Amino acid sequence: MANSPLITLITPAVPGSRAGNRATATRWAGLLRASGYRVSIRLSDESPSGPRPDLLVALHAWRSHGAINAWKQRYPRCPLILVLTGTDVYRFQYSDPAMVYESMDAADALVGLHDCLPENLPERYLDRLHVVHQSAEPLPDKAPGPSARTFDVLVAGHLREEKDSLRAAYAVRDLPRDSRLRVIQLGGAHTEDWAEAAREEMTHNRRYRWLGDQPRWRVRQWMARARVMVISSRMEGGANVVSEACVAGLPVIASDIAGNRGLLGEDYVGYYPVTHTTALRECLLRAERDSVWLERLREQVSRRAPMFRPEAERQALAQVVGQVLDQSR
The missing domain is CATH 3.40.50.2000 (Glycogen Phosphorylase B;)
Known part of the structure; x- marks a missing residue:
């Protein structure tokens, strides 16, 4: 050596x-x-x-x-x-x-x-x-499972412009009362303006929780509890959190940008137009209500897992x- x-x-x-x-x-x-x-x-x-x-x-x-x-x-x-x-x-x-x-x-x-x-x-x-x-490691066998009371949507990454970080929060505003969708956001704010925007969103949006910067073990714990992950970025160089989701078998709903297509594949069915709140809302509601579509997303991310x-x-x-x-x- x-x-x-x-x-x-x-x-x-x-x-x-x-x-x-x-x-x-x-x-x-x-x-x-x-x-x-x-x-x-x-x-x-x-x-x-x-x-x-x-x-x-x-x-x-x-x-x-x-x-x-x-x-x-x-x-x-x-x-x-x-x-x-x-x-x-x-x-x-x-x-x-x-x-x-x-x-x-x-x-x-x-x-x-x-x-x-x-x-x-x-x-x-x-x-x-x-x-x-x-690459990414598999989740522990004893990781906690999803809640039956809520349909948790995970967003993991620093709050900043490139990530279009609050798009998932905007997408769950004014949903039907019977929807169980809830957005859990993990990651530190790049600026105080982003922190203030997240805190303000929480005061008006009961379906949104920002938990701030979290250690990796907590992020992985939330990955086990979530039903789906949103990658809403405007630009990405190849986010490791996508690798984590694929290895965990966690369905992903992703903005249709090169950095996401380059990891999830051109034939992935879980894309929405970047920054398009209505399209993302429709995808989230479909994930909650259409178990066949959600399982298709899970199968597609799981097939990508060996790459990571x-x-x-x-x-x-x-x-x-x-x-x-x-x-x-």
């Missing part, structure tokens, strides 16, 4: 953060160590130091742009794998293309987290693009890393 290749993994998310970038960095560090590599995790705003790594893996083209330049300047012959996030592809590629493309040009390989990325990337990058699906096994993620990641290291020798 002492002579195995050293990988420096760069992330903009600080230790203890529940941000997706930090979760990915921590999980990948474990998977790479299991594949025989030495790994150090560094923050994007840290200055390069220490021994020369054999490989750099940077998460986020835009947020890690300065770090990529700094590490490549100090170690110009060190190969780089760049992991593209949803905001890289669907926001910063258009708002700040110079920084995003400079990071992508510096990379020996690009990694995306879902299968539809080629729809939104310049053709010149596609021959360097690899897909690594984020930890061993599948480890093998895909090790293949990219091994290829880049071989090419650099």
Whole structure:
């Protein structure tokens, strides 16, 4: 192990953060160590130091742009794998293309987290693009089951614009009195405005509960209790919570965007037009009332589950890393 290749993994998310970038960095560090590599995790705003790594893996083209330049300047012959996030592809590629493309040009390989990325990337990058699906562990056998009193809809993720976070809450306003639909929202607010909006929604919408930031074990507990999950995002790079839902056999109702289609498949029947409250409401009511349709969603997500096994993620990641290291020798 002492002579195995050293990988420096760069992330903009600080230790203890529940941000997706930090979760990915921590999980990948474990998977790479299991594949025989030495790994150090560094923050994007840290200055390069220490021994020369054999490989750099940077998460986020835009947020890690300065770090990529700094590490490549100090170690110009060190190969780089760049992991593209949803905001890289669907926001910063258009708002700040110079920084995003400079990071992508510096990379020996690009990694995306879902299968539809080629729809939104310049053709010149596609021959360097690899897909690594984020994995998830099964729920515990003794996890609590759904409540008979309520039909709980889970929304898990930080409250922010990219997630269209309150769309499910809006969708359960003014439902028929006999509906048991209830939205449970987990995740910290990106800004105080989002926190205030969630608190305000709770005062007027008895079917909506925002429980704030929660540890992973609590999120998994709510996944076991929920009847369906909503992924309402405007943009996604390949949300790990979709992997979690598929492995748990939890039906998903998702906005029809590339980041969701790239995980759930083009033939998935649980999509609704992004930001369309009425369409989402209709899907939720159908899930509650149409057991055949709900079971079809469950069968479809369960068929995707093998893509998200930890061993599948480890093998895909090790293949990219091994290829880049071989090419650099």
